[in-house]
Amino acid sequence: MPQLDIQEKLAILADAAKYDASCSSSGTARRDSRGGKGMGSTEGMGICHAYAPDGRCISLLKILLTNSCIFDCHYCINRKSSNVRRARFTAEEVVRLTLAFYRRNYIEGLFLSSGIIRSPDYTMEQLVEVARSLREDHDFRGYIHLKTIPDADPELVRLAGVHADRVSINVELPTAAGLARLAPEKDGERIEGAMKSMRMAIEDGADSKKRFKSAPSFAPAGQSTQMIVGADSATDADIVGKASMLYDRFRLRRVYYSAFSPIPDASAVLPLRRPPLMREHRLYQSDWLMRFYGFAPGEVAAAADPAGMLPLDIDPKLAWALKFRESFPVDVNRAPRELLLRVPGLGVKAVDRLLKSRRWRRLRLDDIARLTVSIVKVRPFVCAEGWQPTLLTDRADLGAWLEPKTNQLELFA
Ligand code: SF4
DSSP, X not given: OOOOOHHHHHHHHHHHHTTOOTXXXXXOOOOOOGGGOSSOOSSOOSEEEEEOTTSOEEEEEEEESBSOOSOOOTTOTTSTTOOOOOOBOOHHHHHHHHHHHHHTTSOSEEEEEOOOOSOHHHHHHHHHHHHHIIXXXXXXXXXEEEEOOTTSOHHHHHHHHHHOSEEEOOOBSSSHHHHHHHOTTOOHHHHHHHXXXXXXXXXXXXHHHHHOTTSOOOSTTOEEEEEEESSSSOOHHHHHHHHHHHHHHXXXXXXXXXXXXXXXXXXXXXXXXXXXXXXXXXXXHHHHHHHHSOOOHHHHHHTSOTTSXXXXXXXXXXXXXXXXXXXXXXETTTOOHHHHTTSTTOXXXXXXXXXXXXXXXXXXXXHHHTTOSOHHHHGGGEEBBTBOOXXXXXXXXXXXXHSOOOOOOOTXX
């Protein structure tokens, strides 16, 4: 590997980390200010944003320890056979960079991942060393998110949780067949075994903390994972089922969905085109339905078409409501919270405010309109004081009627 200075390494290893979606947002237009035109960029890398357990949005230095790897996962730009410029930080360099950025107030924490060098154990030791040194040698109180390597010694993976706020172990692909085809060196059972051990360690840590205030924290922000969408033939129903299983079995804080993006010098087994970014968005919406709206995974899957794919033109909650119209209209003055949460256009906050308001008086459609962004979407699915949707709920063209209208953008704006 050629000798690189710290800035060159930072440019390579921050760029290589941008493919990890676990703490980033995506789906916006590409803009930059290269060439001195304008200000700002949506394509930058190096600093990303995440939400701390108390809900604060924090900026993280997001880098890889190295983009060299002994594995050859087809979808990964850092795979062994990829023709990219390689770089590697030492643990000490990452510690120094993190502290320097933190002191300048550029960041409030670190998101660190890595390709696998020498062996999973060796790489995991290096990742843990960064977190250990930050915490123990420098008393670093900022946020640390470590990606762990499921093939590493379980004790090393556990140590990641001792020093980091959040740990993540990527399942990579939604199905065992997809993993075997696209990441043949990875083992689904080992990945889930590592998640299970992490869950137990997190629960033990939380339990000790409850009993003894002085007990050390263990991964207080929990564990998360990431699934790549569109690189294999898994349907949305497969992905929703897998995510639900992961939430249930391993008590994950988040499952991140990352739409596969074609990489330079791509392997021939990969699709040539990326899936629509809207697919990723619809999966996040269905994830929300399961976590906050009381939908069972089978109900979300029922909103999909016969091929198991969620519609792209309407959100999955509306798709479900249109398919199961016999569940509507819902009486906003009498229905329990769980039924109100099924109404398209009513979010969790709106439902909670609605429940408070109806203690004092019977609600009319105007009252609901004040709680929601789109009363047009809500109207066919509710009855209120003075409002019955009558035939509206059963209109054959209701889907087209509620579909968001597309706006023609100005060509020369
Ligand atoms: S192990 Fe990780 S870094 Fe290495 S090729 Fe696979 S996905 Fe990429």
